[in-house]
Amino acid sequence: MPTKGSNGVKFVYYADHKVKRVAAAGTFNNWNHKRGEMENIEGNIWTVELNIPKGRHLYKIVIDDEEWVTDPLNPSISEDCQNNSAITVTDEGEVLIRTTEISEQNPNYMYEQFSAIESPEWIRQSVIYELHLRAFNEHGFRGLVEKLPYLKELGVNTLWIMPFQQVGQQFRLGTYGDPYAVQDFYSIDASFGDTEDVKAFVRTAHSQGMKIIMDWVMNRGSVDHVWTQSHPEYFTHNEKGEIYYEVPNREYFAGLNFDSAEMRKCVIDAMKHWISEYDFDGFRLDDSDITPLDFLEEIRQELSRIKKDVALISQSYDEFHHLHACDLTYDGSLRLLIQEMAESTIGQSDFIRTYNSYKYSFPKGALRMRWLEDKEQSRISACMGDNLAKATASILMTMDGVPLLMMGQEFNERTLDTWASLFEEYQLDWSQFDREMFEHYKYLIHLRTQSAAFWEGTLEFVPNSEDKVLSYIRSSETEKYLVIVSISDNPLDVRFEDSSALLRHFGTGGDLIYRTGTGELPDFEGGRVHLDRYETLIYRLRD
Helix, strand or coil, X not given: CCEXXXXXXXXXXXXXXCCCCEEEEEHHHCCCHHHCECEEEECCEEXXXXXXXXXXXXXXXXXXXXXXXXXXXXXXXXXXXXXXXXXXXXXXXXXXXXXXXXXXXXXXXXXXXXXXXXCCHHHXXXXXXXXXXXXXXXXXXXXXXXXXXXXXXXXXXXXXXXXXXXECCCCCCCCCCCCCCECCCCCCCHHXXXXXXXXXXXXXXXXXXXXXXXXXXXXXXXXXXXXXXXXXXXXXXXXXXXXXXXXXXXXXXXXXXXXXXXXXXXXXXXXXXXXXXXXXXXXXXXXXXXXXXXXXXXXXXXXHCCCCCCEXXXXXXXXXXXXXXXXXXXXXXXXXXXXXXXXXXXXXXXXXXXHHHHHCCCCECCEEEEECCCCCCCCHHHHHCHXXXXXXXXXXXXXXXXXXXXXXXXXXXXXXXXXXXXXXXXXXXXXXXXXXXXXXXXXXXXXXXXXXXXXXXXXXXXXXXXXCEEEXXXXXXXXEEEEEEECCCCCEEEECCCHHHHHHHHECEEEEEEECCCCCCCCCHHHEEEECCCCEEEEEEEC
8 A cells, every 4th residue: 555655655556467657646746647657666566755745635546648547555445436546644744544444443543633623503504505607597696596595495505606707718618618717716707797796696695594605716727817917927837838737638727836925815815805895605615635735724714814604615535624724525425335335335334334434534523515416427316316316315415514416406407417518508407307306305405404413413323134224313412313214226124233222212202204105104113114115214203
């Protein structure tokens, strides 16, 4: 496995066939494999030591400049659904690797040594809804105001607005270009509205109890960003002295030069502008996994001075981001684990071990943003089918952490591919509205936001007899719920291996408050319950 070497992190690769070149490419070198070339030291053995800053890093081994593979010597696969290998480097240069041996009884260094930043209550209680203005409605910010009653009915309380600034023209892909190729951090794309439209939207959303997160492109601008003319020193330059972005195949971007203190100040000033002038409540930080940690900490410190309860969402899987910078890091593990359970690759006990290996690898109290759909992934229904997607929604909304919905996920929208769909004229297909899926999400979201057990309470798994059934207790000081979800395509008679422990949780009894099945009513006498295929049961337990 990757280990601490004399000059950095040591990677080793054993080739199983004759190769000419091997490299390590990841977040530590902007996925530029030419800065991670390995040396052939003996026959099929390749190695390199790289100076890597502290934090979680994702990477792949690159064979002959073309084949990108996970590291065969590293069992830790990231929870980003992109099959990347993962390591965490400590302040002392030690290499931490997550394994399923990590547990409550055997926590790792980060859990033992650190606690997460104290986050505002509103972000802990959030159900986040991600949307792009053009795709979600036809009339920009004014149209989004008209959609607020719909979102209020659904129950989401935090909106994440994907980039709405002007997009660069040079090397633009498609009619509209990549919305993350921002040309001016202070701008508003005129097709979405003007200054007053944005302010009116934020005011109206706030009046209805919603918080607004702005998507912030963290480490780059468009290659024709306004600063490239006025301050070219704010950007990275290649060997020819040309402004460029080091991440491969992104010619329309210009990378920010983090060595420039003046550039850092200008970026933070732009972020302050959107808080002080428009009253945004926080930022989702795009590609923060390839942004220096000290800059993220600087951002947190400066923004907190003008809005005490500001929230920052890190598009990373980095344990260190929780200490002084960000409130949430990403976690896409539910999508991976539930699909593996459905395919019988893993069972219930494997799910629990993996869940614990994440929990006890992160600082105490770290909040993870759990998602089933991400802008770089397909729809969950396309991945798993409608029935399993519905059961998976039950798990997403009743687990700990902070859940995220991608626009349209709640009504089983099918046409959104990835964020590249937004490069052309595209809108969600509202004509195929799945009312049953919407009502399912609606109930679960309202239950979650109104019941502290789900957003600040503990989670305790209750083992059962079936590999394709998850059962767990969510508890706060005043509330307790039992959640049982089947991801099996067959009806099941579930036995609880320790029925006395389960009945202990029931106290004086429990009320069945929600179910998706239509078969015989559940009966816990004798520690057994019958579940329909893909059924969800939720009990409110009495003391």
